[in-house]
Amino acid sequence: MKQGVAYAGVAGAMWGLVLMVPQLLPEFSPVLLSCARFVLFGMVTLVLALPMRKALGKLTLADLWMLGRLALVGNLLYFICLVAAIQRLGVAPASLIVGVLPLTITLYGRHDSGGVALKQLFAPLLLILAGMLCINLQTFAVEPGAVGDKVAGVLYALAALACWTWYAVNNSRYLKQCGHFDSHQWSVLCGVMTGVFSLVLVAVIALWQPSQLQVQASAERWWLFWLYSLGCAVFGSWLAALLWNAASKRMPLTLSGQLIVFETLFALLYAFIWRQSGPSLLEAAAILLVIGGVCWSMRQHGTPTNLAKPVHS
Secondary structure (H helix, E strand, O other): OHHHHHHHHHHHHHHHHHHHHHHHOOOOOHHHHHHHHHHHHHHHHHHHHHHHHHHHOOOOHHHHHHHHHHHHHHHHHHHHHHHHHHHHHOHHHHHHHHOOHHHHHHHHOOOOOOOOOHHHHHHHHHHHHHHHHHHHHHHHHHOOOOHHHHHHHHHHHHHHHHHHHHHHHHHHHHHHHHOOOOHHHHHHHHHHHHHHHHHHHHHHHHHHOHHHHOOOOOHHHHHHHHHHHHHHHHHHHHHHHHHHHHHHOOOOHHHHHHOOHHHHHHHHHHHHHHHOOOOOHHHHHHHHHHHHHHHHHHHOOOOOHHHHOOOOO
């Protein structure tokens, strides 16, 4: 059990670092950051797919159709929206909004996990809504910046939340239905497909909007861009998912579902270290309310681990 919690904590620490990258590289667009990360991730998973030749022979058109949607919505579109939200709101507000994933996944996939009466989630929902109110009060009433950018940031964060909620539930449902791939094989295949989509997106942008790929940055900043992108691909996309799967085997399902909050907690910790100050009163209230509501909702039901975090971030 302790080893499982440790694995989950390290995975959350890595995912939290991924959320810091847009803050560290504000001059690079969300599309550029996302494509670089996932092209490299695709290369890593392509190497991992080489010993899986027999598994590749099992691929059907239905598998490819689902892999394509999961790669596009759950990886590429999700991360583009998340980066855009972080660049407009900052790490803390964006990570708190996306941090209610355990609850949205529970609501969307509640029939898969045996059903949870909505009245059981009423109190946790109230806590989370109060936390969201605190986040938005901090964002719009206290933090400096254009209102239009802030509204766009909140909408991007909500879009990221919707993308990953859809991804988590549908990924779990399909894995149970198809039966001819284990979770590792499916994760690798999804990574390869994400890399392919990213390459296609880069090619389309290069043909139609080449200016989007041109960033006025020094050689040092470009070096950091590729270094951070490689780190996100290897540690944030591959190693963190590996650790999470190892943690899932060592813990009860209800506990592993709650431990997703490690990602939000570490992202907040890094954000406060980066800006060299602790949370404001509203931010502290939002953290307590959101995390408290999420943990409370997790105790109301048993959420399957593969619903909660198939292969993230």
